[in-house]
Amino acid sequence: MLMVAFVTGTCEKEMGSDMYTPLFETRRAKGRVLYRLFAVTVFTGICLIWAYRLSHIPRTGEAGRWVWIGAFGADLWFGLYWILTQASRWNVVYRFTFKDRLSNRHDKELPGVDIFVCTADPAIEPPLMVMNTILSVVAYDYPPEKLSVYLSDDAGSDLTFYALLEASNFAKHWIPYCKKFKVEPRSPAAYFSSICANHDETGQDKQLLAIKKLYKEMEERLENVVKLNRVPDDAKLKHKGFSEWESYSSRRDHGAILQIVTDGKDPRAVDVDGCALPTLVYLAREKRPEHHHNFKAGALNALLRVSVNISNGAIILTLDCDMYSNDSLSIRDALCFFMDEEKSHDIAFVQFSMKYNNITKNDIYGGLLRASKNVEFHGADGYGGPLYVGSCCFHRRDALCGRKYTKDCKLEYKSVTSPQRQESTEELEERIKYLATCTYEQNTQWGGEMGLKYGCPVEDVITGLSIKCRGWRSVYFNPKREGFCGVSPTSLTQTLVQHKRWSEGDFQILFSKYSPAWYAYGRISIGLQMVYSCYCLWALNCLATLYYAIIPSLCLLKGVPLFPQASSPWFLPFVYVISAKYIYSLAEFLFAGGTVQGWWNEQRIWLYKRTSSYLLGFIDSILKLLGFAESGFVITSKIADDDVLDRHEKEIMEFGDSSSMLTILATIAMLNLYCFVGVVKNVIMDAGAAADSLYNTMPLQILLCAVLVLINFPLYRGLFFRRDKGRLPSSAGLRAFVLAFLACSCFNFLH
Numbered sequence: 001m002l003m004v005a006f007v008t009g010t011c012e013k014e015m016g017s018d019m020y021t022p023l024f025e026t027r028r029a030k031g032r033v034l035y036r037l038f039a040v041t042v043f044t045g046i047c048l049i050w051a052y053r054l055s056h057i058p059r060t061g062e063a064g065r066w067v068w069i070g071a072f073g074a075d076l077w078f079g080l081y082w083i084l085t086q087a088s089r090w091n092v093v094y095r096f097t098f099k100d101r102l103s104n105r106h107d108k109e110l111p112g113v114d115i116f117v118c119t120a121d122p123a124i125e126p127p128l129m130v131m132n133t134i135l136s137v138v139a140y141d142y143p144p145e146k147l148s149v150y151l152s153d154d155a156g157s158d159l160t161f162y163a164l165l166e167a168s169n170f171a172k173h174w175i176p177y178c179k180k181f182k183v184e185p186r187s188p189a190a191y192f193s194s195i196c197a198n199h200d201e202t203g204q205d206k207q208l209l210a211i212k213k214l215y216k217e218m219e220e221r222l223e224n225v226v227k228l229n230r231v232p233d234d235a236k237l238k239h240k241g242f243s244e245w246e247s248y249s250s251r252r253d254h255g256a257i258l259q260i261v262t263d264g265k266d267p268r269a270v271d272v273d274g275c276a277l278p279t280l281v282y283l284a285r286e287k288r289p290e291h292h293h294n295f296k297a298g299a300l301n302a303l304l305r306v307s308v309n310i311s312n313g314a315i316i317l318t319l320d321c322d323m324y325s326n327d328s329l330s331i332r333d334a335l336c337f338f339m340d341e342e343k344s345h346d347i348a349f350v351q352f353s354m355k356y357n358n359i360t361k362n363d364i365y366g367g368l369l370r371a372s373k374n375v376e377f378h379g380a381d382g383y384g385g386p387l388y389v390g391s392c393c394f395h396r397r398d399a400l401c402g403r404k405y406t407k408d409c410k411l412e413y414k415s416v417t418s419p420q421r422q423e424s425t426e427e428l429e430e431r432i433k434y435l436a437t438c439t440y441e442q443n444t445q446w447g448g449e450m451g452l453k454y455g456c457p458v459e460d461v462i463t464g465l466s467i468k469c470r471g472w473r474s475v476y477f478n479p480k481r482e483g484f485c486g487v488s489p490t491s492l493t494q495t496l497v498q499h500k501r502w503s504e505g506d507f508q509i510l511f512s513k514y515s516p517a518w519y520a521y522g523r524i525s526i527g528l529q530m531v532y533s534c535y536c537l538w539a540l541n542c543l544a545t546l547y548y549a550i551i552p553s554l555c556l557l558k559g560v561p562l563f564p565q566a567s568s569p570w571f572l573p574f575v576y577v578i579s580a581k582y583i584y585s586l587a588e589f590l591f592a593g594g595t596v597q598g599w600w601n602e603q604r605i606w607l608y609k610r611t612s613s614y615l616l617g618f619i620d621s622i623l624k625l626l627g628f629a630e631s632g633f634v635i636t637s638k639i640a641d642d643d644v645l646d647r648h649e650k651e652i653m654e655f656g657d658s659s660s661m662l663t664i665l666a667t668i669a670m671l672n673l674y675c676f677v678g679v680v681k682n683v684i685m686d687a688g689a690a691a692d693s694l695y696n697t698m699p700l701q702i703l704l705c706a707v708l709v710l711i712n713f714p715l716y717r718g719l720f721f722r723r724d725k726g727r728l729p730s731s732a733g734l735r736a737f738v739l740a741f742l743a744c745s746c747f748n749f750l751h
């Protein structure tokens with residue numbers, strides 16, 4: 001193994017082709033045996049807890065029988081769910097690429113790569129941000145004649161088109177600059193802010209100033225256009241493409257607009273140094289009120305069809321508009337997985353990890369999902385591959401379009417040439433526009449067996465699963481320097497809304513044709529079935545979590561014990577399982593580069609997501625199953641006011657507008673505060689013996705209630721002590737008071 005690792009690309013060539021050296025390597029995580037032993041001890045603890053619950057059910061007529069049965073249900077659920085999560089930790093693997101070998105062996109015959117960037121609303125996805133993403137990918141270190149970038153604009157906005165024209169002009173300066181100075185990252189905004197921070201402007205000073213000036217001018221123009229909400233007339237006259245907007249009536253009602261902004265096949269398309277430019281295409285598919293547009297999945301499918309006729313890249317990268325490339329060599333990394341002579345033939349997609357440039361030190365909204373990024377996806381990789389999460393993922397075109405895996409599925413990049421063309425760019429645009437019309441997909445397999453799946457708010461996860469069910473594998477690549485960098489939500493409401501969409505979508509997959517629970521059986525490994533089930537069951541977690549966040553505290557106030565006494569031997573498994581689980585999760589978090597405060601914040605966010613987003617996601621899914629609701633796609637906003645950003649920097653929780661989700665969270669927080677204060681009051685009034693017996697009979701309930709009060713601290717602060725705009729709205733607070741009071745009274749009345 002070591003030997004192979006040290007053979008460099010050049011040696012390889014000299015040794016001849018009979019000596020195969022892989023383009024990538026897979027290493028198993030260390031300490032797996034230790035982890036498995038640990039997991040077995042926790043499992044034993046869980047079994048003991050189940051045994052305790054079953055053997056101590058109060059008899060009919062005795063107090064607390066129903067709450068006990070409920071607690072058994074919750075413990076059973078948590079135990080079973082914990083077992084499912086073990087699949088993500090049982091078989092962790094890491095991947096490493098050898099890009100120098102790729103260059104030595106394949107540099108002359110690299111496949112075409114098509115990059116799809118999606119945007120949907122210039123008001124919450126600022127064109128300047130989108131253009132930074134576009135510029136970061138047109139500047140990839142890859143032969144320009146093999147690189148094509150497509151922007152799908154679901155808003156069909158001439159502002160975005162204008163921005164793309166501006167970006168294409170700026171690219172003529174930016175690409176040569178990046179290549180000359182080996183710039184990283186290649187999103188101009190990110191690059192400029194990174195060098196400001198480092199004060200490292202030696203050597204290239206003059207050119208840096210020049211390119212920065214060009215960028216600032218572009219930035220100003222784009223910001224002006226957005227502010228005025230219209231494109232200046234002189235710009236409209238300069239490019240014939242704007243005439244397409246003459247028949248445009250609204251973002252939900254317009255014809256297909258296809259504009260090849262830079263045609264890589266045109267010899268005049270060169271940068272300031274005279275080098276060829278990558279192809280750059282703008283597409284706003286047709287939208288009509290009477291046709292459902294299927295959100296991002298519909299947009300990507302239109303791009304899949306249109307791009308066949310323009311560049312037909314064998315490899316496709318899908319990107320959200322807020323995820324810029326952070327490493328100009330990522331395409332080459334991905335190709336190491338697709339072009340290895342022996343191990344690549346069944347790899348359908350390579351999901352890259354991503355980082356976020358707006359996450360604060362202690363990550364108050366848990367946006368990083370550290371465990372998923374650094375452990376669970378590696379674990380999924382060990383069983384056949386990670387989920388496709390929509391962005392930062394390289395696909396084989398044929399697999400994404402519905403091809404089944406068979407033994408002869410080696411990537412045929414040499415025979416897939418980009419279409420030869422006799423016609424002019426305009427003629428081509430006119431000829432293939434119909435591929436992006438509303439009616440094109442009628443009576444076809446698109447959205448079903450072909451392309452991205454329709455009807456699910458997480459089109460990405462279900463599409464990835466269906467690809468796997470057709471026999472393919474995927475790979476998770478999490479390099480030291482992340483390949484992509486994006487924006488994470490900066491308010492609690494946004495985080496909760498995003499997770500509602502995810503949990504709802506994942507839950508629906510469980511009941512879809514591609515259910516990981518039954519359809520996938522025999523098609524993917526059992527380990528991977530478990531991994532997928534974990535995500536699909538996020539929503540259902542709401543029930544047991546709500547139970548734990550409410551009932552034990554109410555019982556505490558009433559003096560009904562739900563857990564063993566401190567002196568009982570049954571106390572031990574509870575203490576062991578709880579501490580083992582949390583100490584392990586803290587260790588995992590710290591190991592993945594987090595802080596203790598960050599871990600605490602993440603626990604809070606899990607509680608909030610489970611009790612609000614997942615609950616509503618669960619309810620909506622049931623309504624949808626019964627045919628009462630339709631699934632939507634609430635786009636996450638990528639902008640925020642200055643004072644919101646300021647609070648974000650200071651890690652002050654931003655509650656935002658009064659949504660039903662905030663009311664639920666506030667109700668639970670109030671209820672626990674009420675119970676806790678009630679218990680403290682009783683202890684103080686009774687003093688002595690009463691307090692002692694309380695500590696002995698209900699230590700775990702006291703602990704649970706205290707932790708719930710402690711973890712809700714930012715919420716009490718937002719309700720009682722803050723005056724800024726990001727505080728918890730008093731309407732939500734008022735509703736929470738009433739609801740918490742009602743809950744306590746009802747419980748008192750029933751028991």
Ligand SMILES: O=c1ccn([C@@H]2O[C@H](COP(=O)(O)OP(=O)(O)O[C@H]3O[C@H](CO)[C@@H](O)[C@H](O)[C@H]3O)[C@@H](O)[C@H]2O)c(=O)[nH]1
Pocket residue numbers: 118119120121125152154294295296299319320321322389390391457458459460498501502505633634635636637
């Ligand atoms: O009708 C739509 C709605 C959204 N989008 C685009 O989809 C992307 C993701 O939308 P966003 O609001 O940022 O959602 P996120 O929750 O951040 O997205 C995650 O979750 C989605 C599935 O719910 C995946 O599609 C994304 O790739 C994944 O990053 C953005 O580029 C949007 O422009 C469209 O193109 N058309």
Ligand SMILES: [Mn+2]
Pocket residue numbers: 320322636
């Ligand atoms: Mn996003």
